Amino acid sequence: MHAITIPEPGGPDALAWTEVPDPVPDAGEVLVEVVAAGVNRADLMQRQGFYDPPPGASPYPGLECSGRIVALGPGVSGWAVGDEVCALLSGGGYAEKVCVPVGQLLPVPDGVDLVTAAALPEVTATVWSNVFLVAQLRPGETFLVHGGGSGIGTMAVQLAKAVGARVAVTAGGPEKLERCRELGADILIDYREQDFVEELDKVTGGVGADVILDIVGAKYLQRNVDALAVNGRLAIIGLQGGRKGELDLGKLLTKRAAVTATSLRGRPQAEKATIVAAVREHVWPLIAGGRVRAVVDRTMPMRDAAAAHRVLEESSHVGKVLLTT
Known part of the structure; x- marks a missing residue:
């Protein structure tokens, strides 16, 4: 098969479309013929040499995919060759085939085409695990997501609205x-022109946000705490603004x-399977019912991953x- 490899870390041109050996599914895994794969910022970090795959994972980038099952490993039940699926991966999505633990497989939701399904596993698992399982966003609360136009952001807006939260981006x-706004955001803040703490104070009467989902990290740490309501919960999932910040513990x-900080890729398979099962139970019906949808900016040929x-x-x-x- 062919896969995107990274012979040496570097810029986008470090990505190479290379012939590599076909993977073979182990016990509890299936082999998926990939139709599409999502591009995530973690892939950019891996390409640059800053985010190695966890032990035992595929060395190729790609944390989610969609496709068809072409082989079953020993002991697999409940899935069949030919099933159309999407999957959460620890790596290997940028390839023509990838092995997937059965606990990280999802059926393609009703009403979603197979290519578009590749846009769902990573964002739904990330948002559901952090916003609902960890931060426990509840109906009527105010939720702030940074980077509202991103893959994570567009999904977070929709899921928070679906459970009855007030959403700021x-x-x-x-x-x-x-x-x-079209996806349901109630409070729109242009970070280039406005201070999100001041804007939240205005619209909430100084109360702030009950839950904040942050992809920025250090640069926003103290301001995120300033923006929290009493009993608020800050979930940090990215470090685009740095790793080390100063925190006023008194506040x-x-x-x-x-304040919590989590990543998804390096979690044990059992934890990932629990998250994927929760996504299938809670998010898939919302997608099938048309209340939540994948937002896809564009599709590109895999061999052109550098351009993506x-x-x-x-x-x-x-x-x-x-x-x-």
């Missing part, structure tokens, strides 16, 4: 903010607030960028 520029104590990485680096996209085999 930060995004760069009126076009992205308008797309967020955190006064607000009785919580440039799109993400420019941050001109809204939603997901997909690669097709």
Whole structure:
């Protein structure tokens, strides 16, 4: 088969479309013939040499895919050759075939085509695990998501609205903010022109956000705490603004607030399977019912993965960028 490899870390041109050995499914795995794969910022970090795959994972980038099962490993039941699926991966999505643990497989939701399904596993698992399982967003609460126009952001807006939350977003520029409004965002903040703490204070009467989902990290750490409501929960899932920040613990104590930081890729298979099962139970019916949808900015040939990485680096996209085999 062919896969995108990274012979040496570097810029987008470090990605190479290379002939490699076919993977063979182990016990509890299936082999999926990939139709499409999602592009995530973690892939850019891996390409640059900053985010190695966890032990035992495929060395190729790609944390989600869609396709058809072409072989079953020993002990697999409940799935059959020919089933159309999408999957959460620890790596290997940028390839013509990939092995997937059965606990990380999902059926393609009703009403979603096979290519578009590749846009769903990583964002739904990330948002559901952090916003609902960890931060426990509840109906009527105020939720702030940074990067509202991203793949994570567009899904977070929709899921938070679906459970009855009031949704605030930060995004760069009126076009992205308008797309967020169309998805259900109530409070639109242009981070290039406005301070999100001040804007939240205005619209919430100084109460703040009950839950914040943050992809920025250190640069926003203290301001995120400033923006939290009493008993608020900050979930950090990205470090685009740096790894090390200063935190006023006194303010955190006064607000009785919580700060959590999680990643998905390196979790044990059992934890991933639990998250995927929760996504199938809670999110898949919302997608099938038309209340939540995948937002796809564009699809590109997998052999042109370098161009797709440039799109993400420019941050001109809204939603997901997909690669097709």
